[in-house]
Amino acid sequence: MIIKPRGTSDILPKDTPVWRKIEETAREVAGLYGCGEIRFPTFESTELFARGVGDTTDVVQKEMYTFLDKDGRSMTLRPEGTACVVRSVIENGLSGEAMPLKLYYFTSCFRYEKPAAGRYREFYQFGVELFGAETPASDMQTIALADTLLKRLKIKADLKINSIGCKGCRPKYREALVSYFKQYENELCDTCRGRLLTNPMRILDCKSPICGKIAENAPKTIDYLCEDCTSHMENLKMLLSDAGIGYEVDPGIVRGLDYYTKTVFEFIAPIDKDEKTGEIKYLTICAGGRYDGLVEEIGGPRLPGIGFAAGMDRLVAAMKTSGTEIPSNIAPAVYIAPLGEAAAKAAQKIVYDLRSKGVYAECDVVGRSLKSQMKYADKIGAGYTVIIGDNEIETGRAVLKNMKTSEQTEIKLDEIDTIISKRGQ
Numbered sequence: 001m002i003i004k005p006r007g008t009s010d011i012l013p014k015d016t017p018v019w020r021k022i023e024e025t026a027r028e029v030a031g032l033y034g035c036g037e038i039r040f041p042t043f044e045s046t047e048l049f050a051r052g053v054g055d056t057t058d059v060v061q062k063e064m065y066t067f068l069d070k071d072g073r074s075m076t077l078r079p080e081g082t083a084c085v086v087r088s089v090i091e092n093g094l095s096g097e098a099m100p101l102k103l104y105y106f107t108s109c110f111r112y113e114k115p116a117a118g119r120y121r122e123f124y125q126f127g128v129e130l131f132g133a134e135t136p137a138s139d140m141q142t143i144a145l146a147d148t149l150l151k152r153l154k155i156k157a158d159l160k161i162n163s164i165g166c167k168g169c170r171p172k173y174r175e176a177l178v179s180y181f182k183q184y185e186n187e188l189c190d191t192c193r194g195r196l197l198t199n200p201m202r203i204l205d206c207k208s209p210i211c212g213k214i215a216e217n218a219p220k221t222i223d224y225l226c227e228d229c230t231s232h233m234e235n236l237k238m239l240l241s242d243a244g245i246g247y248e249v250d251p252g253i254v255r256g257l258d259y260y261t262k263t264v265f266e267f268i269a270p271i272d273k274d275e276k277t278g279e280i281k282y283l284t285i286c287a288g289g290r291y292d293g294l295v296e297e298i299g300g301p302r303l304p305g306i307g308f309a310a311g312m313d314r315l316v317a318a319m320k321t322s323g324t325e326i327p328s329n330i331a332p333a334v335y336i337a338p339l340g341e342a343a344a345k346a347a348q349k350i351v352y353d354l355r356s357k358g359v360y361a362e363c364d365v366v367g368r369s370l371k372s373q374m375k376y377a378d379k380i381g382a383g384y385t386v387i388i389g390d391n392e393i394e395t396g397r398a399v400l401k402n403m404k405t406s407e408q409t410e411i412k413l414d415e416i417d418t419i420i421s422k423r424g425q
Helices: 016-032 046-054 058-063 082-091 136-152 170-182 190-198 200-205 209-215 227-243 312-321 341-356 370-379 390-395 413-422
Strands: 043-045 066-068 074-077 101-110 122-131 158-163 261-273 280-290 305-311 334-338 361-363 384-388 397-402 408-412
Touching: 016 101, 016 122, 016 136, 016 312, 043 046, 043 082, 046 058, 046 074, 046 082, 058 190, 082 101, 082 122, 082 305, 122 136, 122 312, 136 158, 136 227, 136 261, 136 280, 136 305, 158 227, 170 190, 170 200, 190 200, 200 209, 227 261, 261 305, 261 312, 280 312, 305 312, 334 341, 334 370, 341 361, 341 384, 341 390, 341 413, 370 384, 384 390, 384 413, 390 397, 397 413, 408 413
Parallel strands: 334 361, 334 384
Antiparallel strands: 043 074, 066 074, 101 122, 122 305, 158 261, 261 280, 280 305, 384 397, 397 408
16 A cells, blocks of 8 residues: 655645634734735755755755756755745845835745654745844734734744844854864764864754753853844844733754844744643744845845744644634535435535535435435534425425424425525524
8 A cells, every 4th residue: 555655744624624724814914914925836946945044954964855857957845935935036026126025925845854743754834034124123023923823823832032143243152162062072973073163053953862962051142142133132022022922032042044143033832742641742833033144145135034934734733732722624504315316316406506606515426315315414514404305396395404403494495595594504
């Protein structure tokens, strides 16, 4: 039997209502904040991610799905969305539009990671990017959008923020990191020993337990900020407080992509609960930050930016763990149960007419007995049933049965939609 690849998932009809709820809410919130939707290719030139994400990151070094196309060009399935949006903004001349430019997107991403709870090799994201503003106010607005979304989904999440500095203060911090990690060089993993010379900040994001333990006592970015970065951070904190958005400064947040500068943030929420121990697992469900040099790095003009991505899979898990009411598939308002060949033909026409009028109706297409049809109508949650045979076809009248109360009412067949609508179905 052929099965799905490891680290992927099937999203079944019973699960899609909550996905649609998240998507609809996200679109509504993005609209309230003035964002327009953007869509981009599933694969891009590998160079885009090597330059944009950073060739010393785990994403580029270990996790990308890269292949050669028929012309021998290196292509990569998108591992994240921001670099794709930036490429599109540059290529399509959107940097010339009125600023700030606000965009949102839904996308699937691909990373060859070890599958775990909330971590897949194909995963889905809702993302937001804001270009053309480098003020603390633009940071606050972007974070507020994410906060609004989570609150509307009734997800209880904790906001953690940090600043990782800029090109001005990063060199001094880099020196401090190198000096610290040099003491443990022989204990670091092979990848991090290489990073010690190329990009020591990436050691802070290493998934190796040994490197992670060493990194716990490493110098913190917030202690090496320049005056401008310090002021930016303090103003952001003030704006968040004024808006009533709770937060915690977490110096451990550095994010795993090289393009980030200054503000970085994460929303942490419970996504799983062990049925035996009751232990709750917390994961990042939404994260992002500022990337003021990314557009230039990819070949565009100087255009500051900030954005975030929320994992759709994790939002679904967080909603379930938080006890949020999960929407279910819509049940048919009425089931037309035919009895006999002539009635079966008539039922098809009745159902077609009802659907044309906006009423969700079903009828038999399998050839079930009347008894089996009634069981099926109950199983799919039909609000009403109407049994039709030769007599009902001749008189144009039938009995409408309420499946919850068992109440029966004689009706005209051509008035089913009107009667159901009056009864709130």
